[in-house]
Amino acid sequence: MAYTCKTLVLDEILEKADKEIPLSKEEIVFLLCLSDKKEIKKVNETACKLRKRYFGNKIFFYGFVYFSTYCKNDCAFCFYRKSNTKTIRYRKKAEEIVETAKRLADSGVHLLDLTMGEDPVFFSDDYKGFEGLLDIIRSVKDKTGLPVMISPGVVPEELLRKFKEAGVDWYACYQETHNKKLYEKMRLYQSYELRLLRKKTAQKMGFLIEEGILTGIGDTSEDVANSFEIMKDLNADQVRVMSFVPQKGTPMDGWSTPTRLRELLIIAAMRLVFPDRLIPASLDVDGLKGLRDRLLAGANVVTSIIPPRAGFAGVSQSSLDIEEGNRTVNGALPVLKNCGLIPADKIDYISWIRKRQEQNRI
Ligand code: SAM
Ligand code: MD0
Ligand code: SF4
Numbered sequence: 001m002a003y004t005c006k007t008l009v010l011d012e013i014l015e016k017a018d019k020e021i022p023l024s025k026e027e028i029v030f031l032l033c034l035s036d037k038k039e040i041k042k043v044n045e046t047a048c049k050l051r052k053r054y055f056g057n058k059i060f061f062y063g064f065v066y067f068s069t070y071c072k073n074d075c076a077f078c079f080y081r082k083s084n085t086k087t088i089r090y091r092k093k094a095e096e097i098v099e100t101a102k103r104l105a106d107s108g109v110h111l112l113d114l115t116m117g118e119d120p121v122f123f124s125d126d127y128k129g130f131e132g133l134l135d136i137i138r139s140v141k142d143k144t145g146l147p148v149m150i151s152p153g154v155v156p157e158e159l160l161r162k163f164k165e166a167g168v169d170w171y172a173c174y175q176e177t178h179n180k181k182l183y184e185k186m187r188l189y190q191s192y193e194l195r196l197l198r199k200k201t202a203q204k205m206g207f208l209i210e211e212g213i214l215t216g217i218g219d220t221s222e223d224v225a226n227s228f229e230i231m232k233d234l235n236a237d238q239v240r241v242m243s244f245v246p247q248k249g250t251p252m253d254g255w256s257t258p259t260r261l262r263e264l265l266i267i268a269a270m271r272l273v274f275p276d277r278l279i280p281a282s283l284d285v286d287g288l289k290g291l292r293d294r295l296l297a298g299a300n301v302v303t304s305i306i307p308p309r310a311g312f313a314g315v316s317q318s319s320l321d322i323e324e325g326n327r328t329v330n331g332a333l334p335v336l337k338n339c340g341l342i343p344a345d346k347i348d349y350i351s352w353i354r355k356r357q358e359q360n361r362i
Contacts (some may be wrong), residue, residue, distance in 0.1 A: 010039055014046045017272035028225040031269045032262075040265070047271035047298030054276040055300050058344035059336055061329050062149070062280070062303040063104030063112045066313050067092045067136075071117025073153070074188050077176075077217060079247035079318060080117045086249030088313055091119065094136050096310075098143055103307045105144035108329040110349035112140060113172065113303070115151035115315075122152075127159055137166040146346075147353055149210070154190070154198050164205050169353055171202035174212030174240070177219055178227045186217055199234060208356055210278075211236040215266060216244035216258030224266055228273050237356050238278040238301070241266040243285050245316040260286070264297045271298030278352075283332075284314045287321035291335045302332050 008030045017023060034040050068091040074081045101112050114137065116122065122129035141148060149170035150163055160171065175195055177183050183192045199209045211234055213227050231239050243263045246255045270279050281294030284304040291302065306312055308325045321327045329343065336342060
């Protein structure tokens with residue numbers, strides 16, 4: 001069935017969301033079609049009310065450590081796709097990774113997200129390259145005491161088990177879209193089913209999982225509402241949306257980035273549908289200047305914190321705000337304050353993830 005932007009009654013939808021009654025696909029599509037400022041404000045207010053119910057006024061911070069930008073894949077949207085000759089390639093040494101993780105921990109982040117392209121050096125020779133990474137993870141955990149998320153792409157089950165044994169808490173692997181036709185055009189030559197299955201396998205092993213979508217890649221509001229449904233079935237612990245940012249040297253370079261209203265409405269609708277989950281406000285799309293709007297739409301995790309002068313890149317904005325020191329906890333604090341929010345304590349984050357792990361076991 002095709003949904004259109006029908007006239008439903010906004011107040012009724014928001015009342016339902018406030019009572020945590022599941023919204024229909026049609027209602028989600030309706031929310032995503034809003035354009036009136038007063039109406040959007042109402043949606044944001046309900047989203048923030050729900051965030052407050054579960055998280056008070058506390059916000060979490062994730063340090064981002066993109067330690068290898070080599071990749072064997074050719075995702076159409078990505079700056080680091082293997083055939084892009086205009087990209088920035090590096091593979092960081094163990095000491096640099098651990099040092100950067102320590103700096104991030106000292107700066108007050110709650111979690112470290114260790115991210116890589118599907119680097120052929122790691123993936124070849126029966127995944128032997130990952131042995132060194134397991135040591136790195138152990139030393140990051142040992143030196144920082146922080147929870148760790150791993151974003152390694154699609155990896156075999158046995159390797160996931162080793163990550164778990166090394167103390168990793170989260171597995172992040174975004175589908176980008178749950179419209180299979182669109183997926184095939186974005187994640188070229190990569191199995192949709194396998195990518196989804198890995199998240200389910202990781203969850204069974206006791207990982208918390210993050211699922212995410214990109215908007216502005218040809219997705220419709222119906223696609224987004226469908227994604228919400230799949231994220232719900234998946235019982236993802238963290239759900240995200242990011243606006244597509246065109247990248248030099250890629251087939252999608254000539255595309256435009258969607259209006260930010262789209263991402264902000266998706267964040268707010270996500271909060272209405274997933275009131276108790278973690279929802280990122282990524283600095284990777286618009287840098288620090290985009291943080292306020294994302295927090296006011298109901299996000300509760302500032303992601304893509306990257307320390308200056310360390311030589312690590314971002315993803316959709318490979319360098320924006322990094323050397324200026326704006327992608328830091330200190331850089332974000334005034335924005336939080338201005339929104340009436342405060343950084344959470346370390347213990348708040350640990351308690352949240354332990355509680356979630358417990359709930360997922362039952
Ligand atoms: N290689 C692993 C993978 O793809 O799962 C981990 C890499 S993580 C750096 C890649 C994520 O960044 C993608 O899943 C996508 O959501 C986001 N991303 C990549 N290119 C982007 C772009 N041009 N605009 C917005 N987000 C982008
Ligand atoms: C972010 N640059 O949070 C990071 C990245 C990967 N797990 C996360 C997309 O924006
Ligand atoms: Fe590689 Fe990930 Fe970029 Fe795809 S999104 S090209 S898998 S780094």
